[in-house]
Amino acid sequence: MLRARRTPAASEPPTSCGGFMGPQEPAQSGAAAAVSPAALEKLKQRAAECIELSAGRLSALSREIWSRPELAYEEHQAHGAMTRFFSCAELPGAAWAVQPHYKLDTAFRAEWGPAAPAPRPLHLGFLCEYDALPGIGHACGHNLIAEVGAAAALGVKDALESLPQPLPAAVKITVLGTPAEEGGGGKIDLIAAGAFDDLDVVFMAHPAQSDAAYLPDVAEHDVTVKYYGKASHAAAYPWEGVNALDAAVLAYNNISVLRQQMKPTWRVHGIIKNGGVKPNIIPSYTELEFYLRAPSLKDLTILTEKAENSFKAAAVATECKVEIKGGRNDYYNVLQNKSLQKTYIENGKELGMEFLADESFLNGPSGSTDFGNVTYVIPGIHPYFYIGSDALNHTEPYTAASGSQEAQFYTLRAAKALAMTALDVIFKPDLLEKVREDFRQTTLKEKGHLNVMEQCKESGTAAACATR
Incomplete structure (x- = not known):
């Protein structure tokens, strides 16, 4: 939806004005005295x-x-x-x-x-x-x-x-x-x-x-997925290799298949950052980067578990080793x-x-x-x-x-x-108290899910901390 257009005044105004952690209770202070x-x-x-x-x-x-x-x-x-x-x-x-x-x-x-x-x-x-x-x-x-x-x-x-x-x-x-x-x-x-x-x-x-x-x-969790295989000549003896690119492709496809079971408000989007070196060398290393988004921390932990299972399944299918690493910081809703x-x-x-x-x-x-x-x-x-x-x-x-x-x-x-x-x-002292009460109520509602996310960070695996 677009706003009604309004054009600024043509004259250029002067350049200066004249005159004179988890949920926590913000430090309380009194508002300034009410005025008329x-x-x-x-x-x-x-x-x-x-x-x-x-x-x-x-x-x-x-x-x-x-x-x-x-x-x-x-x-x-x-x-x-x-x-x-x-x-x-x-x-x-x-x-x-x-x-x-x-x-x-x-x-x-x-x-x-x-x-x-x-x-x-x-x-x-x-x-x-x-x-x-x-x-x-x-x-x-x-x-x-x-x-x-x-x-x-x-x-x-x-x-x-x-x-x-x-x-x-x-x-x-x-x-x-x-x-x-x-x-x-x-x-x-x-x-x-x-x-x-x-x-x-x-x-x-x-x-x-x-x-x-x-x-x-919405809440967001970034994840980097690395697959480690074994290089080999792709034409002469491919059976000696362990194809990390196959793992990356399977992981990408696993996420695509997962989409039909995702809630309409969930989002997963990613790229293959490293897909190999040359066509005649079976890739021994590949890397993907994905962003996972959901409207709440509760949904985000569930979505993260599903995505990580998709990444792990690709490693099992191709006999690659997988490393799943979260981003620097998770963004909360x-x-x-x-x-x-x-x-x-x-x-x-x-x-x-x-x-x-x-x-x-x-x-x-x-x-x-x-x-x-x-x-x-x-x-x-x-x-x-x-x-x-x-x-x-x-x-x-x-x-x-x-x-x-x-x-x-x-x-x-x-x-x-x-x-x-x-x-x-x-x-308006009454407004300040209403603002604080809104904060208390919303953070209280989310506190349990926030605690889950903090445990995930400490354990290093979001999937293990998912709640259903």
């Missing part, structure tokens, strides 16, 4: 105006990242662009405290707020991604994700600085640069390193073909936080967003993100936003769309909606 509805609306307007006034600088940041695409854990130029942005002395208001190379070489952290508050502040995080895809650059629009996170944080900070000092209660804003979403799972590494331990709620938005407060990003989603939709509609009207898409195919792992640790929202293009993510046309000027209007609109939602969380 009229005062809150003024704060939202202030945040939106700041974002609009910063449009030129934000567009330049996005374009710099887009024009120099970098792969997972190698985002050195993007890391430099982001840390320079938040270190810039021209940004209005109090300075950001910037930590480059934060826990990962290409991650960063920029903070604004009280250094040693008492009591503990309400701590909101805005997440930025900036890695690209091999060959086709920013075909998933991560340059826009970085821009949205930066813009929303600027807007919230400016709105809070416009209040009489000191603030009614302590609030801290953090921007967290998270590398390697397209491969490796930088957020998962940062979770393990404690980067999310002191955050209360996190915000991020992802470009797509429609405005949606939630899409069912994104847990909904309906209170945050409802608030985001309300704010987005005020800005002219048109959200998907039905929920039929909830059972449809989707991708995966390491933000899913974050939602098992802390309440958060990961909405999708239209960028003015019919192109599909992970295609060359989407690369062009994510670097276009047309995308800027929609990107800043999503940033405004995120900032407004964050202000609701700060100044």
Whole structure:
């Protein structure tokens, strides 16, 4: 479903704003004192105006990242662009405290707020991604994700600085640069390193073909399968060989046969990375790489067992040895936080967003993100936003769309909606409690399946841990 088109204003805005692990309970803190509805609306307007006034600088940041695409854990130029942005002395208001190379070489952290508050502040995080895809650059629009996170944080900070000092209660804003979403799972590494331990709620938005407060990003397990056989001359004495390519072909076909028993929401897709050396040499080594996806951790463990049995059966049939190795990090499904989603939709509609009207898409195919792992640790929202293009993510046309000027209007609109939602969380104590309760309920429901996945990692075999 496509969004109604809307064209940005032709005039270029000024470049700065004026004025001022398993499921765990997030650290509790009090929200800022409630303000009147009229005062809150003024704060939202202030945040939106700041974002609009910063449009030129934000567009330049996005374009710099887009024009120099970098792969997972190698985002050195993007890391430099982001840390320079938040270190810039021209940004209005109090300075950001910037930590480059934060826990990962290409991650960063920029903070604004009280250094040693008492009591503990309400701590909101805005997440930025900036890695690209091999060959086709920013075909998933991560340059826009970085821009949205930066813009929303600027807007919230400016709105809070416009209040009489000191603030009614302590609030801290953090921007967290998270590398390697397209491969490796930088957020998962940062979770393990404690980067999310002191955050209360996190915000991020992802470009797509429609405005949606939630899409069912699914759990994913990556697996590499290696077959070891015995080389021999394929014409003179093939009976002396053990054909590892036969094992790889059988494994691929086993997965294809398995598809008729897969649930409609399961996905298995793979490639043969190494199929041999020469036609007249029976291959002694082959390698496959597969991605397994399912809408929940429970389904993922079942699917993984079935896939691994298919790989093992190919080894038995061909008398090859097989090695099955999981990827660096498993991606978990994104847990909904309906209170945050409802608030985001309300704010987005005020800005002219048109959200998907039905929920039929909830059972449809989707991708995966390491933000899913974050939602098992802390309440958060990961909405999708239209960028003015019919192109599909992970295609060359989407690369062009994510670097276009047309995308800027929609990107800043999503940033405004995120900032407004964050202000609701700060100044509506009842909303903050509902957000926390949603988190408690969803993680409690998934806790048993999460424990299974953790046992799988420790044992080194997912199949042994599958639940039925």
